[in-house]
Amino acid sequence: MPSPSKDMLLDWYRQMALIREFEETCHQLYLQKRITGVYLHLYSGHEASGVGSMAALRKSDHVITAYRDHGIALILGMDANAVMAEMMGKKTGGSGGKGGSMHLASAAHNFWGGYAIVGGHLPLAAGIALEARYRGKDDVTMTYVGDGATNNGYFHESLNMSAIWDLPVIWIIENNGYGMGTEVERASGQTELHRKAAAYGIKDFGRVDAQDALAVYEVASQAVAYARAHGPAVIEHITYRYRGHGVSDKQYDSRDDMSAELRQWMDEREPLKILRDRIQAQFGDVSETLSAHEESARQIVAQSVEFAEASDLPRGRDALLSNTYVGSPLVYKTSDSIGAGSD
């Protein structure tokens, strides 16, 4: 594995700063009711997990994740305008306003989307990897899955199938300590989640400190190389969610132990700071570049909010019904005797 160049590391910082700015802005917009709905799961705190691991991919590789998907979309290069417009349910959103926060995707980036049913995307990941295996391509599918989701049947069935068919999936378990309010220790018999790989004979790349983008990158590179050549791999990322499970999570406000834990992660394991220190230790003072990246993140996100708010909502029956099927659907209406397709 080539050790990442200065430019690469600076670019990682740019990506992480953009995600942090985007997510914190989403949080504020939600409080101001400029983003509405009931679900908004932020990637703040997780930045190094996504940035470090996706840096090991090439363009033709695939990515899929759950509902905590804004950061993943931005890392892949999805336009911040389209992502923010989706948060606001606008026509110009990446999913035309139909999907919202939990359902970003971009076919152009081989980003197969965010999914809202816990574990539901895992067999899809195996299926996407199957296409590569089937056609003899060596592209891999990087798949993000929460700690809580590893206790779901979908996880076990998907990992097993990836093993017996040698599917090139990198199963990245993003262990942020909790599934909603349940600690890993109360939800999983095996608390070292990467060890679940052993049950299916899958190559286990162990646990990584996922607040450190470089450590993440190192292991991800090995796992990606392995998956390309052989088959599935498992990595466990130890990380933390800065904004709780989602917008409805009030634990961090109401529980002293939780807010103390959060403070400790922010003070001691802040991914942007860790990366900054790593870069400066190796390459000297880069604070000017990093500040420029932070400033440009602010501009990009501010611009995305403007763009999203100026965009139109999808309106009318056609917008509602479009893309239920390929081709024009025979829509069923209760007021018709057979359906809109009949006269």
Add this chain to the structure above:
Amino acid sequence: MAVRNVAMREAIRRALHEEMLRDEAVFVMGEEVAYWQGTHRVTRGFLEEFGERRVRDTPISEMAIGGVAVGAAMAGLRPVAEFMTINFAFLALDAIVNHAAKVRYFFDGMFKVPLVYRAASGWGNQATASHSHAPEPIFAHFPGIYVGCPSNALDAYGMLKTAIRDDNPVLFSESIALYPKPSPLPDASDEAAQDDLLVPIGKGDIKRAGTDVTLVAYARGVDWSLQAARALARDGIEAEVVDLRWLRPLDMALVYKSFKKTNRCVIVEESLPMYSFGSEIAALLQENMFDYMDAPIKRVAAEDVPLPYSKEIELLALPNAQKVVDAVKEIV
């Protein structure tokens, strides 16, 4: 006995609490029911009061939640298993349909399965397609399980208590939109007074008397129907609102009685129109009440589409009181 306005959420909590005090075989299991105090706050305070033995957080393992409840019930416990939302009960559909509903039958009566699945249901608030279902009819499709869907606090209280005491499996669907809605519930402190509030399995209820049209509904549909009935009354149309309360068994006798009087019917539901509550009631009416029918049976349901995130088109897809009024005006 004092009667107070109580949120449906609180009535459900009270019913569950009383049944846990009454029978130590009753226990609660589900995601976030214990330490988090319940996603919808129905089990608030239960962990502190009853402890981990009877208030069990599960992993995100719906298939097992559905099936563990069946085994525990067969073995003699009375599980109240919660699906955080009814959307996630799809992952447990096999356990519900093939085991909860059929174990008694395929062993010819050897076992009983006295469990309750509680699930928060409904559409709206931009929850998006995979989190936006009111799929009660799917569960009611299968013989061997009962399906209860209360529309207010009093019914929720009486229905849940009955469901827990019944020796058959019950899917108990709680409309998220109705959780905060206050309605009158007597402060029944002793058991005899509480028992007076029990709602028998399969018993419907007339929520408003009327002579011109019968509105048949359940859960949130009852709300829309009552609102519509008030609007229609201003135009001199008196609608009778039948709240079936249980989708299985169905209190069709109550519907027929009302229909014989009004000769017109609009069926109102939150769910999708195809193979639905509305289809079933309409079919039964035309089979059994053909001679009393003065107009086509109308149905108000959601649009036949997955629910989008974006607010305006989401609302466009949902039923509401105005759609009920419009349907009534087509046939009265």
